[in-house]
């Protein structure tokens with residue numbers, strides 16, 4: 270069985286965060302501090318994956334991870350697109366625009382991204398939204414890449430284990446960003462991180478990584494004591510200085526005093542947790558009518574970009590986890606230092 274500690278000394282993984290948060294600077298800072306930084310590549314072109322991996326390697330010679338969404342490129346009908354645009358048009362008009370533009374591309378081609386991943390050959394590759402096939406996992410292992418699969422319930426964790434993944438990341442319902450669910454209905458799978466750990470600890474042979482609502486050193490200790498070999502933290506790193514999110518989004522996250530997050534499928538077509546805002550509220554009644562990810566995600570991209578230009582946080586997507594009120598702004602190195610100091614004191 271893989272011991273993650275042989276790859277990186279401290280049991281802390283900075284979660285991959287698509288949409289700009291996990292910059293090469295953030296990934297390098299976390300790996301340099303003895304954790305595992307992860308570059309989110311789900312929305313990156315193969316060229317951009319190579320470029321960013323190169324930037325990481327300029328700043329860090331230690332292991333880091335790259336993360337992909339396992340997905341097929343969809344081909345929605347013209348009618349589906351028209352219906353989806355009609356649902357979004359009022360919001361687009363609210364921004365003072367005429368017709369919502371239809372993107373020419375719904376997502377990056379997974380096979381091309383996978384090829385780029387093999388080219389870079391990072392120490393670790395993690396996957397979400399789906400599961401690989403035998404040939405793909407063999408290619409990764411042949412390249413010496415450690416594979417982490419994301420699971421939101423036990424059947425998914427077992428599927429990754431059967432496939433031969435080296436570790437499984439159990440993602441609780443409290444986690445920020447998209448649900449990784451690929452077996453069953455996303456809205457029906459609502460296990461918390463600690464519930465997942467309790468279910469999996471005695472059943473899974475693979476090393477377990479716990480994700481969801483782990484923000485402080487105390488949280489890390491609880492997850493490790495419940496059977497995790499490492500933790501994956503997103504929200505805590507989202508507000509670090511190196512995180513590349515829009516400044517208005519970061520400010521909003523940092524001024525939140527209570528738990529104002531919820532899950533919605535309305536913005537991207539896949540359930541995701543973020544700060545409640547007008548975008549979520551306006552779309553609430555039609556959330557079950559929007560096309561599945563990545564079509565809705567591509568269609569709302571123009572709205573989110575326009576909202577970003579005008580610093581309008583009400584029409585952005587502000588993904589974050591339930592632990593947001595406990596996250597503090599600081600450099601990623603300082604956050605790592607704080608977490609490791611706490612661990613050293615409490616896990617001796």
Ligand SMILES: Cc1cc2nc3c(=O)[nH]c(=O)nc-3n(C[C@H](O)[C@H](O)[C@H](O)COP(=O)(O)O)c2cc1C
Pocket residue numbers: 283284285286287288290309310311336395396397419440443444445446447480481482483484501502503504505507588589590591592
């Ligand atoms: C803004 C944001 C974007 C995310 N993007 C990804 C992603 O691209 N791939 C992935 O596997 N997980 C993604 N996640 C999940 C994180 O990697 C991590 O597992 C999760 O944030 C842990 O829960 P926490 O937010 O409570 O710390 C994202 C999370 C956030 C907050």
